[in-house]
Structures are given as C-alpha cells and as structure tokens.
C-alpha cells in the first residue's frame with residue numbers, strides 16, 4: 001500500500017540538517033505540508049538562526065511542495081508551543097510530529113557537568129515532551145495523530161561517554177510507552193525510531209570511511225515515513241541504518257516465584273532461572289507485570 005501524506009500536515013523538529021532534513025523532504029515529496037523547525041545552532045547546542053530551516057523550506061518549494069520555517073528551540077516551552085501554533089496558522093492543523101531535534105555533550109560521567117546533563121535532557125527529552133504536549137490535544141480532539149520519537153542505540157544499550165544523551169534518549173521510550181496507551185482510543189499512534197546515520201553528529205566518532213559512506217540518512221527516512229503513516233503501528237521501536245530495519249523491544253524473563261519467604265540466598269540459588277531469557281515475553285503495559293505475578 002502506498003505511503004501517502006496527501007492532505008496531511010507534518011512537523012519535523014531539528015529539520016535544518018541531517019536526518020530531520022531528509023524526513024522533511026520525503027514528507028513533502030509524498031504530499032505533506034511541512035513545518036521545518038530548526039534552531040540552527042552548533043552540535044553542542046550553542047548559537048542559532050532560522051537560516052537552516054529556511055534553506056530546507058526553499059528545497060521543498062523547489063520540489064513543488066509546501067513548507068514553512070520555524071526557528072524556535074524545542075527546549076523552550078514557548079518555542080515548542082510556537083512550532084505547533086505556526087502549523088495551525090499556516091496549514092490549519094497538525095497530523096504528524098517527528099521529534100528529531102538533538103544535541104550532544106559527550107563526556108565520561110566523572111567529567112560531565114550538571115549543565116551538560118541538563119542541556120541534553122532539556123533538548124531531547126523535555127524538548128520532545130513539550131512539542132508533543134502542544135500537539136497532543138489537537139490530535140486527540142481530531143481523532144488522528146502520528147508521533148515519532150527519536151531514540152538511540154546509546155540509550156537502548158549504552159555508549160561510553162554518553163550518559164546524559166543515553167538517559168534522555170531512553171526517557172523518550174518511556175514517554176512513548178504511556179502515550180501509546182493514552183492515544184490509542186483516539187487513533188493517535190506513537191512510535192520510536194533508533195537511527196544510525198552519517199551526519200555531523202556521528203562524523204567525529206571514528207567510524208571507518210567505508211562504513212560512514214553507507215550510512216546515508218536517506219536510508220533511515222523510509223522507516224520514519226512508515227511509522228508516521230496511516231498504516232503505522234503504535235508503541236513500536238525500529239532501529240534503522242544503511243538499509244537495515246529491525247524492531248527493538250524490552251522483554252521480561254519467565255522468572256521464578258519465590259513467595260513470601262524470599263531471601264537473598266534464595267535469589268542467589270535461583271539466579272540461573274531468574275535470568276533465563278529463553279521464555280521472555282514483552283509486556284503491553286506496566287500492570288501486566290503485577291498480573292503475571294498474581295496469576
């Protein structure tokens with residue numbers, strides 16, 4: 001089935017460069033009217049101008065598409081609201097939101113300052129939460145919405161020197177896990193992309209040139225298009241890079257019920273059973289765990 005965004009309004013944050021730019025261009029190619037948000041700052045979050053967003057708007061217009069630029073920071077509450085307000089003012093509504101904007105302040109945890117921690121959490125986790133908060137009632141009221149969060153393998157699995165980033169990125173999975181429940185009755189679906197792509201964010205990481213060249217950001221965008229489409233699932237994490245696409249899921253082992261008399265020694269004695277993942281299953285919501293324990 002064709003993935004079309006004809007008649008849809010899509011917001012992409014951090015769309016002045018890298019992955020966000022690719023997503024914005026592809027939404028436009030597939031018929032969406034696009035709000036291109038970008039603060040236009042440097043990778044560590046300093047500086048800013050709306051020129052980056054305006055440049056992508058011009059690219060979309062050159063394709064015959066419709067787009068507007070927004071130069072606000074997602075980490076600013078009023079700025080985040082302005083992104084959704086601009087969508088309403090220019091195009092009347094919002095159907096799709098891709099929370100993509102991001103910065104890095106990589107340091108080992110010993111060297112990380114609390115300012116580095118706060119900035120990264122502010123942009124990735126709170127920034128995504130703020131823009132989502134502004135779009136959420138509109139989507140619920142109209143009975144349609146598609147939101148894509150952007151996580152990272154650094155959050156899902158860890159990466160040396162990225163404690164701030166990893167914490168913020170996995171926080172987005174937590175946000176999705178509850179919003180998927182709160183949105184489902186109103187046809188608002190929330191999914192997450194875990195991209196791997198050659199952008200300015202990854203160019204200093206020492207990835208071999210032959211690999212870096214294959215990690216085209218355009219090869220992440222197809223997964224984002226599907227996760228933002230009418231056919232999209234909800235609550236799904238997809239890892240995507242260089243043409244590879246795979247679902248990621250948190251699962252829980254079968255476990256063991258030691259009962260009221262459980263002791264530390266019994267935990268030790270049953271350790272192999274406790275950590276045996278051969279019969280692990282996913283949980284659709286937190287209360288599933290309580291149900292599992294008591295049935």
Ligand code: NAI
Pocket residue numbers: 013014015016017018019020037038039040041042043045052072073074075099100101102103123127150151152153194195196197198199200201202
């Ligand atoms: P990028 O640095 O090329 O793009 C990020 C964009 O976000 C920039 O244009 C920047 O100006 C904008 N931005 C930063 N702070 C902002 C703010 N407060 N408000 C609005 N815009 C802001 O990096 P890339 O690689 O395209 O990253 C896009 C997303 O994908 C980020 O969330 C990143 O963490 C995530 N990601 C990227 C991976 C990769 O391999 N490139 C891996 C995993 C996650």
